[in-house]
Structure formats: structure tokens, C-alpha cells
Amino acid sequence: MVLEPALRNDLVELIAANFRTDEVNELGTLLLGSFDSNAVLGTKNHISLSSRKSAKTLVDLCEQSAQIPSLLKLVVEVDDTVVHGRSVKVDGLEGFLGKLLRAGIRYDFRTRRVITACKEPGELANWGCLRDGRDYDVSIMSLDIEGNSALVRRHGIKRMEKVYYHLWGFLREKLAVVDGRIWSWAGDGGLIAFAMKNHARRAARFAVEVQSTMPLFNLTVEGSPTDIALRIGCAAGKVKFKSDTGKIVSDVINYAAHLEKKGTRPGCVSISRSVYHALPSRLGSLFHYGGMFEEQDYYTTLRRLDGLLLDDASESEERFA
Numbered sequence: 001m002v003l004e005p006a007l008r009n010d011l012v013e014l015i016a017a018n019f020r021t022d023e024v025n026e027l028g029t030l031l032l033g034s035f036d037s038n039a040v041l042g043t044k045n046h047i048s049l050s051s052r053k054s055a056k057t058l059v060d061l062c063e064q065s066a067q068i069p070s071l072l073k074l075v076v077e078v079d080d081t082v083v084h085g086r087s088v089k090v091d092g093l094e095g096f097l098g099k100l101l102r103a104g105i106r107y108d109f110r111t112r113r114v115i116t117a118c119k120e121p122g123e124l125a126n127w128g129c130l131r132d133g134r135d136y137d138v139s140i141m142s143l144d145i146e147g148n149s150a151l152v153r154r155h156g157i158k159r160m161e162k163v164y165y166h167l168w169g170f171l172r173e174k175l176a177v178v179d180g181r182i183w184s185w186a187g188d189g190g191l192i193a194f195a196m197k198n199h200a201r202r203a204a205r206f207a208v209e210v211q212s213t214m215p216l217f218n219l220t221v222e223g224s225p226t227d228i229a230l231r232i233g234c235a236a237g238k239v240k241f242k243s244d245t246g247k248i249v250s251d252v253i254n255y256a257a258h259l260e261k262k263g264t265r266p267g268c269v270s271i272s273r274s275v276y277h278a279l280p281s282r283l284g285s286l287f288h289y290g291g292m293f294e295e296q297d298y299y300t301t302l303r304r305l306d307g308l309l310l311d312d313a314s315e316s317e318e319r320f321a
Helices: 005-018 021-032 037-041 051-064 068-077 093-102 148-155 157-178 199-220 251-263 313-320
Strands: 081-083 086-088 105-108 113-116 135-145 181-185 189-195 230-240 269-272 288-293 296-300
Touching: 005 021, 005 051, 005 068, 005 093, 021 037, 021 051, 021 068, 021 081, 037 051, 051 068, 068 093, 068 105, 068 113, 093 105, 135 148, 135 157, 135 199, 135 251, 148 157, 157 181, 157 189, 157 199, 189 199, 189 251, 199 230, 199 269, 230 251, 251 269, 251 288, 251 296
Parallel strands: 230 269
Antiparallel strands: 081 086, 105 113, 135 189, 135 230, 181 189, 269 296, 288 296
16 A cells, blocks of 8 residues: 555654654554664764654654555554653544545454455544544534424325435435434434534534535435425534444534424524534624523524525514423
């Protein structure tokens, strides 16, 4: 395996930023049996090498000896362990693994192997880098079809399943742009997750775009018995990741689901305070203070983003009382 130059440089910088020169030598020894940066470069032992010089030397040698997969595996697996007597947390590891994934390479935490990605990146619920049992800052979105039970009674499950199928494809196409993942799905709705940099901003952008384009979805779904409307609720915070994402239990997930079902009008989006304060001003201007929900401030769009009229005010007040 040969890394493209940009990725190769990222690997050097990752190692240099997290390990001292003596620790880089220790990594090389663990991997190759023996390794000393000075010896490889032909410099005297009393000359101090920078961690970056040592890291580049190690990466160069691993590339020459076809050991890059082993080096990648080692860097992942020494995270949260002790190297040369020091506890190590490899900062920036998730971002680097994300870059690897986009280049068609991923570390499989289950088999502990570096492999050529056999799935599309968008199919990996962990973005190729989240690890089981670890807490991550994420945005969680709950989404479902308004009045689905009544629609099934009126039109039958078979006809509605066609709508669900097209809705799934509609959402996945938009998720690809903002790097989101469907974590669980039950026909008429489910949970969608966003992680890493700007996750709250990307989640809000996705929610607004979905609601704004629902009229087009309803116009173009062949065989749909009716127009559908969605409710979307979103919250952000720490979530302990599991590969079986349908079994993740979290207050963030619970809040997003409750906010969507009990605090959001059809065609609208509601977000937690943590999501709201992460938004740029122009995107944030779409949301207005909605009050307290389950002892937390929340914000919501005051109008349906799909362009349809809100329910009668008295009905809305009764529903959200």
C-alpha cells in the first residue's frame, strides 16, 4: 500500500504531533523489531532530532518495506495506551481516519485490520473512525412522517411502503452532501447522525433543505397516494458510540426524538439550544426561541419550510401545551 502524498504527509504530521522522538523510536521498534531515527539517518546519537524528522523517517522506512498498513494499525491501537511510560491520546486520529476512508482505505475496528474500503463511505455508520464505547460530540436528528398511522389506514401499507422507499432515497442523496448517516430507520422515519467538524451546522442545513424541498419530493414520487409532511427535531451532545447504532441509548437521542414528536409542527424544524448556538447567524435567523422543552431551551422555525400553511393557531397551541 502506497499513500498519496497528501495522506502520507498527514500521517507524518499526526505522528509528530502526538509522539516525542523517543516515542517514535519506540513505535518503530514495536513495528520493525528495532528502529532508531539517528541510526537510519546516519547521524550521531547526541544530535537531537525533531519529532517530525523522526516521524518522517519512520514513515519513509515503512513505505520502503511495505509496512504502511502495519504502521496505520499501530497508530490506531496505541491510542489510549502507554508508550514509553506515558499515557497517549492520539489527537486528530478520527479526522485522519476519515481522510483515509475517502481515499478508499479504512481501519476495521472489529477485525483490527487495515483494508481497502469495500463499502461506500456513506454506508459506514461510524464514518470509518468512531470507536465502540467512546463518547463523541454529535448532532442527532429525529425525523418522521406526520400522521403516518392515519395514512396507512387510509391508503394501505403497500402503497405507503413505496413512499417510504422513495423518501429513504431522497434523504440519502441529500445526506451525501453533508456527510450524515442514517443510524436507524423504521419505515416512516428514524434517527440521523452527524459527527466531527461543524456537525451541528451540517445537521441544521440538512434539515432546512429537506423541509424546503418536500414539495418537489411530493410532486415527483410516482404512485404516491398523497402528499406527506415531515417533522424534524435535532439535538447535540455527547453520545457513546456502538457499531450497532440501533442500540445506542443516549439523552441526546431521547431529547431529539421527544422534541420532534411533541415540540415540532409538520413541515417545521426544532433544534436544541446547543445546536442553535453552533449555527452561523444567517442560518440561525431561521429559528426563533420556542420556550422550554423538557427543562431545556429550544428553537424552532415559525413557519412551515415546505411552503404550506400552519394549522390553525388554536390547534397548535392545544397540541404544544
